[in-house]
Amino acid sequence: MLTIENLHAQVEGKQILNGIDLDVKAGEVHAIMGPNGSGKSTLSSVIAGHIDYKVNQGAMLLEGEDLADLSPEERAHQGIFLSFQYPVEIPGVSVTNFIKTAINETRKAKGLEDMPANAMLKKIREKSALLEIDSRFLSRSLNEGFSGGEKKRNEIFQMAMMEPKLSILDETDSGLDIDALKIVANGVNKLRSKNNAIIVITHYQRLLEYIVPDFVHVLFDGKIVKSGTKDLALELEEKGYDWIKEIA
Amino acid sequence: MAYTEEELKKELETKEYEYGFYTDIDSETFPVGLNEEVVRRISQKKQEPEWMTDWRLKAYAAWKDMKEPDWANVQYKKPDYQAISYYSAPKKKDQYKSLDEVDPELLKTFEKLGISIDEQKKLAGVAVDIVMDSVSVATTFKETLAEKGIIFCSISEAIQEYPELVQKYIGSVIPIQDNYFAALNSAVFSDGSFCYIPKGVRCPMELSTYFRINQAGTGQFERTLVIADESSYVSYLEGCTAPSRDENQLHAAVVELIALDHAEIKYSTVQNWFPGDKNGKGGVFNFVTKRGICHKSAKISWTQVETGSAITWKYPSCILKGDDSIGEFYSIALTNNFQQADTGTKMVHLGKNTKSTIISKGISAGKSQNSYRGLVQVHPRATHARNFSQCDSLLMGNQCGAHTFPYIEARNKTAQIEHEATTSKIGEDQIFYCNQRGIDPEKAIALVVNGFSKEVLSKLPMEFAVEAQKLLEISLEGSVG
Numbered sequence: 164m165l166t167i168e169n170l171h172a173q174v175e176g177k178q179i180l181n182g183i184d185l186d187v188k189a190g191e192v193h194a195i196m197g198p199n200g201s202g203k204s205t206l207s208s209v210i211a212g213h214i215d216y217k218v219n220q221g222a223m224l225l226e227g228e229d230l231a232d233l234s235p236e237e238r239a240h241q242g243i244f245l246s247f248q249y250p251v252e253i254p255g256v257s258v259t260n261f262i263k264t265a266i267n268e269t270r271k272a273k274g275l276e277d278m279p280a281n282a283m284l285k286k287i288r289e290k291s292a293l294l295e296i297d298s299r300f301l302s303r304s305l306n307e308g309f310s311g312g313e314k315k316r317n318e319i320f321q322m323a324m325m326e327p328k329l330s331i332l333d334e335t336d337s338g339l340d341i342d343a344l345k346i347v348a349n350g351v352n353k354l355r356s357k358n359n360a361i362i363v364i365t366h367y368q369r370l371l372e373y374i375v376p377d378f379v380h381v382l383f384d385g386k387i388v389k390s391g392t393k394d395l396a397l398e399l400e401e402k403g404y405d406w407i408k409e410i411a
Numbered sequence: 412m413a414y415t416e417e418e419l420k421k422e423l424e425t426k427e428y429e430y431g432f433y434t435d436i437d438s439e440t441f442p443v444g445l446n447e448e449v450v451r452r453i454s455q456k457k458q459e460p461e462w463m464t465d466w467r468l469k470a471y472a473a474w475k476d477m478k479e480p481d482w483a484n485v486q487y488k489k490p491d492y493q494a495i496s497y498y499s500a501p502k503k504k505d506q507y508k509s510l511d512e513v514d515p516e517l518l519k520t521f522e523k524l525g526i527s528i529d530e531q532k533k534l535a536g537v538a539v540d541i542v543m544d545s546v547s548v549a550t551t552f553k554e555t556l557a558e559k560g561i562i563f564c565s566i567s568e569a570i571q572e573y574p575e576l577v578q579k580y581i582g583s584v585i586p587i588q589d590n591y592f593a594a595l596n597s598a599v600f601s602d603g604s605f606c607y608i609p610k611g612v613r614c615p616m617e618l619s620t621y622f623r624i625n626q627a628g629t630g631q632f633e634r635t636l637v638i639a640d641e642s643s644y645v646s647y648l649e650g651c652t653a654p655s656r657d658e659n660q661l662h663a664a665v666v667e668l669i670a671l672d673h674a675e676i677k678y679s680t681v682q683n684w685f686p687g688d689k690n691g692k693g694g695v696f697n698f699v700t701k702r703g704i705c706h707k708s709a710k711i712s713w714t715q716v717e718t719g720s721a722i723t724w725k726y727p728s729c730i731l732k733g734d735d736s737i738g739e740f741y742s743i744a745l746t747n748n749f750q751q752a753d754t755g756t757k758m759v760h761l762g763k764n765t766k767s768t769i770i771s772k773g774i775s776a777g778k779s780q781n782s783y784r785g786l787v788q789v790h791p792r793a794t795h796a797r798n799f800s801q802c803d804s805l806l807m808g809n810q811c812g813a814h815t816f817p818y819i820e821a822r823n824k825t826a827q828i829e830h831e832a833t834t835s836k837i838g839e840d841q842i843f844y845c846n847q848r849g850i851d852p853e854k855a856i857a858l859v860v861n862g863f864s865k866e867v868l869s870k871l872p873m874e875f876a877v878e879a880q881k882l883l884e885i886s887l888e889g890s891v892g
Contacts, residue, residue: 183823211847212846213843214839214843234846234851235843235846235847236845236847236849236850236851236852238847239846239847239848240849245847246846247844247847250844251838251840251841251844253841253844253845253858253859253862254862254863255861255862255863255864255866256858256859256861256862256865256866259860262848264652264848264851264854264858265845265848265850266849268848268849268850268851268854269848269849272849304862305862321809321848325848325849397593
C-alpha cells in the first residue's frame, strides 16, 4: 500500500526526518511511537503533502505511484487520509456541508457525478451511527466550540465517510477521556479491512490497547530505530523512551 | 499543485471581471456638464409637473454650495462633475409591453448575465422592473400586482400617475440637502423604481429590479421610493452588474423607504459593478444614500452583498421613529485588488422600545481596503432602546486592510448597546485541512468565505442567496496555476 524509502525531510530549513523506511501493506495497522520531537507529526504532514515540508531525499509510493508531484488534494483523491492532531475550525460551515463538499470534490476529481443527496444522507446516517454521533452535531460549524473528544470523533467520522485506502491517525488519543477513546477506537476497528491500511501515530501505549497494531515502530531523531510487534509498545510503556535513545 | 499563501494572493489577483462586456444600443445622451438649464431639460424630457421641476432646481441650488465629503476611508480622484453627461436614455420612446418589443441586444446582455427575462418570468413569482441606463424598458407582472392594489413602476411613471404619493414622500426621509450625492441625485435623477403597498396587503412576490450602467461616460442617478402602508409587507430585491469600462463611472443613487405603522420592508441588494481591473484601473464609483423610516411597530431590514465598484460609499440606515419599531442591517462587503469600500449603517433610535441589529461581514483580499462605519444613536426619549452590533472582518493575504469605525451615541440611560467585533485571516492551516480532504484551494477559499458570510446570506431570499454565493466565489476565485 505505502512504501517509504530513505525519506529525508525538512521544515523551515531544519532537518527533521533522516532516512525513514517503512512498508505498510493492505490490511495492516502500523503504530509509530516515539518521544516528543522525534518527527512523528512531521512524518504525517510529509505523507499528506504539506507545502511547508520539503522532501530532500528518498521517496514515498502509494500503490506503486510516486507521491512526490502530487498536491495535498491529489493525495487525498488517491486515498490518503490524515486525522489531524489539531483539527481546524471553519466557522459557518457545517460538518455535513464540509463532508459533502469533500466527497463530491473527490468524486469530481475521479470524473464522477456528485453523490445523490439521498445516498449521501444515508451514508451520513450510517457512519454517524457507527461513531455514536448525534445528528445535531452534524449541523454544527466544523470543529467550532467542539470539545477535544468531539473533534477527534469528527475526524474519524470523516475517515468513515471518505473510505480512504491509507489512514494516518495523528495523536488521535490526545485530549480524549477513556470513554471517548473507546468510541473512537471502536469506530476505527470497524473501519479496518483487508483493503485498507492504518498508521497510528501515538505517544502512549493506551490507544494501542484498543486499536491493536500488527507492527510497532519507534521513531527517534527522524529515524525508525526499532520495529516489533505490539509487545514493543508495552515495553516502551514500562521502560520509557530513554533506553531507545541509548540504542539509537 | 502545492499551495502557498503567495499563490493564494496571486490567484486572487488574477480574477478578472466576469461581466465585462458592452451592449451596443442606440441611446440619446445629453452633452456633458451640469447647470440649471440641464436640470430643467431633464425634467422637461420627462414631462414632469412643475412641482417636480422646482424640487429638482432647489436640490441643484443646494448641491452647488455643497462640498464633496472626504471623511470616508477611501481615496480617489474626485470626478469632474462638469465632465459628465446627466441624461442618457435608450432612443426608443415607447414603453415595451411584451418581450418581443425589447431590443434583442438587450436581451442578449441579460442572457450573458444569466438573468434572462424569460427565466425570471417563470421563476417563483418575481416581477422584474429592468432599469437600463436610467429608463425602464420592461415591466412584468404588473397586472397581478395591480389586482392587489400594489403599484410597482418606474419613478417617472409614478410622478405622472401618482403625483400625490410621490410629492408627499419623495425627500421625506432623505432631504435634498442631506448630503452632496443625495443633493446631486435629487437634481438630476433620470429614473428609478417606485413601489407602493396598500394598507394590510402582503406583497405576494419578491419585487425585483436589475440596474445596469451601460453608456460610456454617463453617470447613473437612480431614485427609488418604496412606501409600505400600514400593516403591509414587501420584499424588494435589487441586483446590479455593469460592463467593463476604462474610465470611472459615477453612480449616486438614492433609495428611500417608508414603513408606516406595523408595516415591514425587506430590502435586499446584490451589487456587482465593475470593480476596476487588477491594477486598479477603471471601476464604478458608488456613492449611495439609502435610508428608511420606521413608524410605530414597523420594521425595515436591509441586506446587502457588495462585491463590486472601485469605491463604495454606502450606509443603508434606519430611522426608528415609531415606538417598538425595528431596524436591521445585514451586510457582506467583499473587496479585492484595489477596491475600497466604506460601508455600514446608521440606526437612529427615536421611539421607545426600538430595536436594531447590525451584522457586518467584511472580506478583504488583494490590496483592497474595507471599512465598516456605523452609528448607533439613542435619543433621550428612546427609553429601552436596544442594539446589537457584530462586525467581522476576514483578511486574505497581508496587503489588504480591514477597518472598523463604530460610533455609539446613547442619550438615554436605559439603552442597551452591544458591540462585538472580530478579525480573522484565512489561514494556511484551514486551506491545508480542506486540501487534505480532497478540496482544492479555490473551493477551500469559497467554503471558508461562504461559512464566514452565512449569517448574512441566510437573510437573502433563496434565489438571491444562491446568486450572491456564486458572486462571492466569482469575485475571489482564479485559475490556480
